[in-house]
Amino acid sequence: MDKNNYFLINISLLHRCGQKYYDKLLSDTNINASQVPFLILIYENEGISMQELAARGCFDKGTITKSIQKLEENGYVQSVPSFTDKRIRNLYTSEKAKNIIPQIYMIRKQWWERLTAGLDTSQQEQFSFLLNEISEKARTYNEADEKQSLPIFGIQKLTLLDYPSKMASTLFCGGCNMRCPFCHNKGLVFLDETMQKLDNDDILSFLRKRKNILEGVCISGGEPLLHDTLEPFLRILKSFGYSIKLDTNGSFPERLKDLIEKGLVDYVAMDIKNCISRYEETCGVSDFDVTPVKESVSYLMEHRIPYEFRTTLVKEFHDEKAIREIGKWLKGADHYYLQNFKNSSSVIQSGLHSFEPDELYAFKKILEETIQQVDIRGID
Numbered sequence: 001m002d003k004n005n006y007f008l009i010n011i012s013l014l015h016r017c018g019q020k021y022y023d024k025l026l027s028d029t030n031i032n033a034s035q036v037p038f039l040i041l042i043y044e045n046e047g048i049s050m051q052e053l054a055a056r057g058c059f060d061k062g063t064i065t066k067s068i069q070k071l072e073e074n075g076y077v078q079s080v081p082s083f084t085d086k087r088i089r090n091l092y093t094s095e096k097a098k099n100i101i102p103q104i105y106m107i108r109k110q111w112w113e114r115l116t117a118g119l120d121t122s123q124q125e126q127f128s129f130l131l132n133e134i135s136e137k138a139r140t141y142n143e144a145d146e147k148q149s150l151p152i153f154g155i156q157k158l159t160l161l162d163y164p165s166k167m168a169s170t171l172f173c174g175g176c177n178m179r180c181p182f183c184h185n186k187g188l189v190f191l192d193e194t195m196q197k198l199d200n201d202d203i204l205s206f207l208r209k210r211k212n213i214l215e216g217v218c219i220s221g222g223e224p225l226l227h228d229t230l231e232p233f234l235r236i237l238k239s240f241g242y243s244i245k246l247d248t249n250g251s252f253p254e255r256l257k258d259l260i261e262k263g264l265v266d267y268v269a270m271d272i273k274n275c276i277s278r279y280e281e282t283c284g285v286s287d288f289d290v291t292p293v294k295e296s297v298s299y300l301m302e303h304r305i306p307y308e309f310r311t312t313l314v315k316e317f318h319d320e321k322a323i324r325e326i327g328k329w330l331k332g333a334d335h336y337y338l339q340n341f342k343n344s345s346s347v348i349q350s351g352l353h354s355f356e357p358d359e360l361y362a363f364k365k366i367l368e369e370t371i372q373q374v375d376i377r378g379i380d
């Protein structure tokens with residue numbers, strides 16, 4: 001066995017034997033070895049958030065969420081919404097945990113003494129130093145790798161509806177520059193701590209295996225064009241032979257043009273939130289500058305690639321006057337979809353209303369005066 005393999009096996013052996021040791025000595029509690037690092041980090045940093053906890057130990061969100069849930073259920077940890085940002089939860093140890101921590105410190109000390117028995121002080125110091133150095137390198141690599149990945153929080157493995165005439169998968173990127181009150185992807189927009197980022201390697205491996213079955217990949221959001229990591233990700237999908245459909249709110253015309261001109265996007269579905277005069281209230285961002293959105297519209301209407309415009313119609317934001325203005329703005333567009341608003345618990349603002357089918361058909365008729373093809377989605 002070569003020395004690199006010894007290294008991996010030895011690290012794994014240290015980890016597993018340590019876990020067994022802690023589990024044995026903590027058997028009279030309901031804390032297991034994998035929860036110990038979290039408990040100690042919370043105890044030594046009362047009020048730490050889950051994100052900070054994840055960053056400290058390069059833990060993935062899923063592992064942390066499960067461990068913290070268990071520690072909470074067993075009365076060792078309390079999670080409290082942050083005063084400044086309700087999406088963040090701060091973690092504190094309970095009295096029950098505080099009583100047990102000295103015992104955990106003692107177990108840690110005894111285990112270290114067992115491992116280093118026979119080593120003098122300078123050897124121990126040298127070992128600690130080298131381990132820290134190597135761990136820091138691993139952390140740095142991990143952080144760089146994280147930065148290079150596309151923040152995807154959801155996947156629909158098969159869709160026959162999202163990509164016109166193609167069998168596709170849809171990927172949902174997190175984060176958005178808008179806050180549309182009718183948005184039904186609240187989780188992707190606000191990215192609360194329960195949202196778990198999917199591993200890019202897992203997604204790519206799935207798409208590599210399906211490359212002869214699926215024809216396209218839809219990149220949705222959130223707003224995918226927020227992320228610099230989109231381009232390298234699309235390059236990989238293109239190398240598999242996929243057609244790419246991009247869903248966008250049109251806020252980043254330069255990025256949109258760049259990806260299209262590099263041949264990385266084959267179809268665009270762009271949201272038209274409303275007529276220009278009502279954009280700000282409809283996208284939920286005060287002082288919103290519509291100029292970039294207008295630029296994206298003009299660019300797509302140059303017909304470099306197939307595209308569609310689409311609007312989710314909500315009673316509180318749209319009326320005949322707004323529809324007439326949109327018709328003038330998009331005059332000459334290829335294809336425009338009207339989507340009726342659907343209420344659900346994941347909508348950003350509650351209490352919004354959809355239109356009756358006859359109202360939608362009336363809007364369609366108005367838009368057909370200036371747009372080649374207008375269709376309605378979302379009526380039963």
Ligand code: SF4
Binds near residue numbers: 177178222249
């Ligand atoms: S509907 Fe609005 S807030 Fe929701 S993802 Fe799309 S652009 Fe962002």
